[in-house]
Amino acid sequence: MGSVLSVRDLNVVFSGFKALKGVNLEVYENEIVTIIGPNGAGKSTLLDAIVGKSIVASGHVFYHDKEITNKKPHIIARMGIGRKFQNPNVYNQLTVFENILLALKGTHSITSSITAKLTKTKKGKIYDVLERTALLDQAFEPVSSLSHGQKQWVEIAMVLAQDPSIVLLDEPTAGMTADETYMTGEIIKSISQAHSIVVIEHDMDFVKQIAERIVVLHQGSVLAEGSVQEIQSNSDVIEVYLGRETINTAA
Amino acid sequence: MTNTVLGYKQSTFPTQLIVISTIGFLMFAILPFALGDFQLSLVSKLIIFGSLAVSLDLVWGFTGILSFAHGVFFTLGGYAAAYYLKLNLSASANNYGGELPDFMVWNGLESLPWFIAPLKHFPIALFATVAVPALFAYIIGYFIFHSKVSGVYITIITLAISSALTTFFVSQQAYTGGTNGITDVSRLNFFGTPISATGIYFLILIYATFVLALSWWLTQSNFGLILRSINENEQRIAYLGYDVAQYKIFIWTLSAALAGLAGGLFVPLNRFISPVYLAVAFGTQVVIWVAIGGRGTLIGPLLAAMLLGQVQNSVEKVTQDWQLIVGILLLVVVLFIPSGLMSLLPERFNLTNLSRPKPIEPRIPSEKGS
Numbered sequence: 339m340g341s342v343l344s345v346r347d348l349n350v351v352f353s354g355f356k357a358l359k360g361v362n363l364e365v366y367e368n369e370i371v372t373i374i375g376p377n378g379a380g381k382s383t384l385l386d387a388i389v390g391k392s393i394v395a396s397g398h399v400f401y402h403d404k405e406i407t408n409k410k411p412h413i414i415a416r417m418g419i420g421r422k423f424q425n426p427n428v429y430n431q432l433t434v435f436e437n438i439l440l441a442l443k444g445t446h447s448i449t450s451s452i453t454a455k456l457t458k459t460k461k462g463k464i465y466d467v468l469e470r471t472a473l474l475d476q477a478f479e480p481v482s483s484l485s486h487g488q489k490q491w492v493e494i495a496m497v498l499a500q501d502p503s504i505v506l507l508d509e510p511t512a513g514m515t516a517d518e519t520y521m522t523g524e525i526i527k528s529i530s531q532a533h534s535i536v537v538i539e540h541d542m543d544f545v546k547q548i549a550e551r552i553v554v555l556h557q558g559s560v561l562a563e564g565s566v567q568e569i570q571s572n573s574d575v576i577e578v579y580l581g582r583e584t585i586n587t588a589a
Numbered sequence: 590m591t592n593t594v595l596g597y598k599q600s601t602f603p604t605q606l607i608v609i610s611t612i613g614f615l616m617f618a619i620l621p622f623a624l625g626d627f628q629l630s631l632v633s634k635l636i637i638f639g640s641l642a643v644s645l646d647l648v649w650g651f652t653g654i655l656s657f658a659h660g661v662f663f664t665l666g667g668y669a670a671a672y673y674l675k676l677n678l679s680a681s682a683n684n685y686g687g688e689l690p691d692f693m694v695w696n697g698l699e700s701l702p703w704f705i706a707p708l709k710h711f712p713i714a715l716f717a718t719v720a721v722p723a724l725f726a727y728i729i730g731y732f733i734f735h736s737k738v739s740g741v742y743i744t745i746i747t748l749a750i751s752s753a754l755t756t757f758f759v760s761q762q763a764y765t766g767g768t769n770g771i772t773d774v775s776r777l778n779f780f781g782t783p784i785s786a787t788g789i790y791f792l793i794l795i796y797a798t799f800v801l802a803l804s805w806w807l808t809q810s811n812f813g814l815i816l817r818s819i820n821e822n823e824q825r826i827a828y829l830g831y832d833v834a835q836y837k838i839f840i841w842t843l844s845a846a847l848a849g850l851a852g853g854l855f856v857p858l859n860r861f862i863s864p865v866y867l868a869v870a871f872g873t874q875v876v877i878w879v880a881i882g883g884r885g886t887l888i889g890p891l892l893a894a895m896l897l898g899q900v901q902n903s904v905e906k907v908t909q910d911w912q913l914i915v916g917i918l919l920l921v922v923v924l925f926i927p928s929g930l931m932s933l934l935p936e937r938f939n940l941t942n943l944s945r946p947k948p949i950e951p952r953i954p955s956e957k958g959s
Binding site: 389391410411412415416420421423427428429430431432436439440441446448451452453454496500 | 807810812814815817821822825826827828829831833835836839
């Protein structure tokens with residue numbers, strides 16, 4: 339299997355501060371890569387650089403062997419990379435249904451947006467996504483009336499509706515109850531049957547629920563990479579996390 | 590399934606919309622039989638301003654781009670029409686009996702400038718009425734919306750454009766008529782017969798109806814949904830694959846074209862055009878109409894423009910300080926009814942809300958897709 343996403347020697351600089359220093363990352367088909375690391379390690383910046391939000395100073399990002407380094411966000415999105423942001427980045431003034439409708443895979447041209455009709459197929463797809471994210475009952479409510487956890491799901495549902503071949507999730511369980519977190523983990527696992535996934539997470543229980551391969555970022559570089567067991571027993575990782583609760587509960 | 594969703598054409602026949610708009614249209618259609626010519630031309634002017642306000646609502650109310658330059662687009666269309674009417678004055682009606690308009694003679698021009706001469710022909714003039722403001726808006730929009738400039742800075746740029754163009758038009762007296770603008774233009778003819786005040790009124794009424802219908806149709810489509818989402822958060826939608834700049838440039842240019850044609854219809858009615866309509870004060874008035882009427886309601890800005898125009902007319906008879914009254918009105922609306930006057934009406938009068946989904950069961954189980 340070839341890699342879906344390939345990040346090579348990536349450097350991102352914010353006015354003199356080196357946020358990412360020579361990061362390498364390979365993501366293969368239908369796998370879940372979990373990125374962990376302390377605050378400020380560069381986790382979100384890595385996703386930002388992939389989707390064209392942060393400018394890459396040097397290095398390359400390849401998507402299916404096509405270079406996408408520093409391309410415009412909408413072009414990268416159209417190629418098949420979906421992104422969920424750290425705080426639910428959804429349209430509060432629109433209904434849940436409309437949020438998903440906006441995200442739905444298809445053409446994004448002005449003419450097609452003017453002439454588009456809500457076909458049975460489209461409706462079916464939207465309801466299907468809403469069912470998978472347990473949002474069917476809220477379909478016609480404005481997003482502003484939903485709980486924080488539900489808003490997170492709305493954004494996950496939007497990414498699903500995009501049907502990207504690679505899904506980037508930035509802390510999908512932030513602000514969720516234990517039950518919601520567990521359910522999110524199950525959703526992510528079901529997504530991974532047909533998509534590659536990169537998840538940024540803090541919650542170690544959640545990481546153990548979903549993780550196949552873990553990448554640890556520290557101060558803008560990859561510190562370690564491996565399975566849950568390998569990471570837990572890695573001495574460098576233990577040092578960085580020394581005395582932190584996350585690694586204790588994980589041990 | 591009768592359940593409808595904002596962002597798509599209604600699957601059911603929009604009875605309510607048709608009824609409300611037909612009643613509205615008929616009310617205006619019988620006005621010429623009830624009013625004298627003077628009052629009729631006043632109402633015509635208010636309707637033209639109303640359709641100008643609707644064009645601004647598309648970019649401000651729906652897309653969130655606050656523009657003070659809509660007076661400029663309006664006036665550019667107006668000048669195109671004014672050149673046409675001025676150049677078609679019969680030679681005997683011209684003060685100097687020649688081809689050249691009087692203000693050009695006064696300023697020492699000896700022949701018609703090449704860029705004004707073609708406007709003597711109706712099809713070219715009509716095209717220019719739409720194309721000049723649209724092209725101007727496209728060029729500005731292309732640079733603004735592809736740059737990192739956003740929000741209030743775009744608004745400041747529109748203010749600067751308005752000021753700069755006012756100064757430019759005033760300074761180019763030989764070509765633009767300077768501060769006076771282009772006055773004493775001929776009447777609009779239909780194959781040699783001058784069109785009556787009633788005729789102009791119906792032209793304007795049909796145009797306003799067209800602008801409203803087009804805007805409604807656009808904003809009820811998926812395109813309208815995208816405009817609303819650009820308004821709420823333009824960064825997010827790029828990550829869904831939409832080229833935000835392209836959408837903004839499109840609606841900005843379309844809106845300018847609509848404003849320009851409104852200006853083109855304004856001149857046969859008003860019989861002159863001047864840099865007054867280019868100035869920031871007029872651009873601000875358009876913004877006030879939209880703010881008071883209710884952003885994103887289409888019909889609100891139209892009615893507010895007519896209402897405030899009427900207020901201005903009444904107050905002008907008593908005092909010169911009509912702007913004070915309008916200013917106080919604006920303060921009251923912004924402070925107490927921030928969503929505009931339309932929000933005071935029951936929901937069913939908001940034409941842009943007619944296709945909002947009702948909170949009903951979203952799906953019959955058997956309809957489940959694949």
